[in-house]
Amino acid sequence: MAADFTVIQAVRQRFGDKRTDLEDKLGEPEAPFVGLSKDYTFVCPNVASGQMAVLQFETLGVTAPRADQPSRPRNVLQINGVEIPGRITSGQGQFWKAHTLLVPANVLREQNVLHIESAVIFQEHSTHHDDFIIDNVVVFFKTRITRGGVKRPSVKAVKSS
Numbered sequence: 001m002a003a004d005f006t007v008i009q010a011v012r013q014r015f016g017d018k019r020t021d022l023e024d025k026l027g028e029p030e031a032p033f034v035g036l037s038k039d040y041t042f043v044c045p046n047v048a049s050g051q052m053a054v055l056q057f058e059t060l061g062v063t064a065p066r067a068d069q070p071s072r073p074r075n076v077l078q079i080n081g082v083e084i085p086g087r088i089t090s091g092q093g094q095f096w097k098a099h100t101l102l103v104p105a106n107v108l109r110e111q112n113v114l115h116i117e118s119a120v121i122f123q124e125h126s127t128h129h130d131d132f133i134i135d136n137v138v139v140f141f142k143t144r145i146t147r148g149g150v151k152r153p154s155v156k157a158v159k160s161s
Contacts, residue, residue: 002142002143002145003140003141003142003143004044004045004046004047004140004141004142004143005138005139005140005141006042006043006044006138006139006141007137007138008040008042008114008137008138008139009040009057009114009134009135009136009137010135010136010137011031011032011135012028012030012031012032012133012134012135013031013032013033013034013038013133013134013135014028014031014032014033014034014131014132014133015034015035015036015037015038015075015116015117015118015129015130015131015132015133015134016036016118016128016129016130016131016132017036017118017128017129017131018033018035018131028060028133031133031135036117036118036129037076037115037116037117037118038115038116039113039114039115040113040114040115040116040137041111041112041113042112042113042114042139043110043111043112044108044109044110044112044139044141045110045143046110046143046144047108047109047110047141047142047143047144048141048142048143048144049105049106049107049108049109050105050106051105051141051142052102052103052104052105053102053103053107053108053139053140053141053142054100054101054102054103054139054140054141055079055084055099055100055101055102055103055137055138055139056098056099056100056101056136056137056138056139056140057098057099057134057135057136057137057138058096058097058098058099058134058135058136059088059091059096059097059099059132059133059134059135060091060094060095060096060097060132060133060135061091061094061131061132061133062075062088062089062090062091062097062130062132063090063121063130063131063132064090064118064119064120064121064130073119073120074087074088074119075087075088075116075117075118075119075130075132076115076116076117076119077101077114077115077116078114078115079103079107079108079112079113079114079115080107080108080109080112080113081113081115082104082107084101084103084104084107085101085102085104086099086101086102087101088116088132088134096135103139103141108139108141114137116134118130118131118132
């Protein structure tokens with residue numbers, strides 16, 4: 001089966017409250033601030049939607065959930081309204097963290113929306129949203145078999161009774 005990929009987002013973008021200390025903490029003042037959430041539309045031409053795919057990206061500065069708060073809200077990572085297992089996990093301080101997540105079968109379509117949302121961080125006397133940067137978001141997917149330039153749907157084996 002053939003494979004393809006789509007670059008969803010190739011420019012560093014900052015999520016969260018836009019706290020001024022974030023630029024100092026992460027050292028990435030040129031990364032555009034997008035707010036608490038953002039939707040990225042992307043296409044997967046000729047995608048074999050019944051197959052799993054791979055989503056890869058990098059993050060910097062993710063703190064939600066903290067190790068001492070595993071039951072607290074986590075940053076949201078969805079494709080077409082479906083939560084992607086593994087989500088956006090915290091990294092080690094000021095180092096970039098690479099993420100490789102499996103996108104379940106039947107999630108990708110030809111037209112897609114990736115939704116990323118910053119989680120609320122609960123602290124002793126205050127709350128704020130997780131402040132982090134995301135970069136280099138790419139999805140790798142299998143494509144349907146084509147013959148003569150005509151798209152053919154995947155063929156599923158049928159059990160005979």
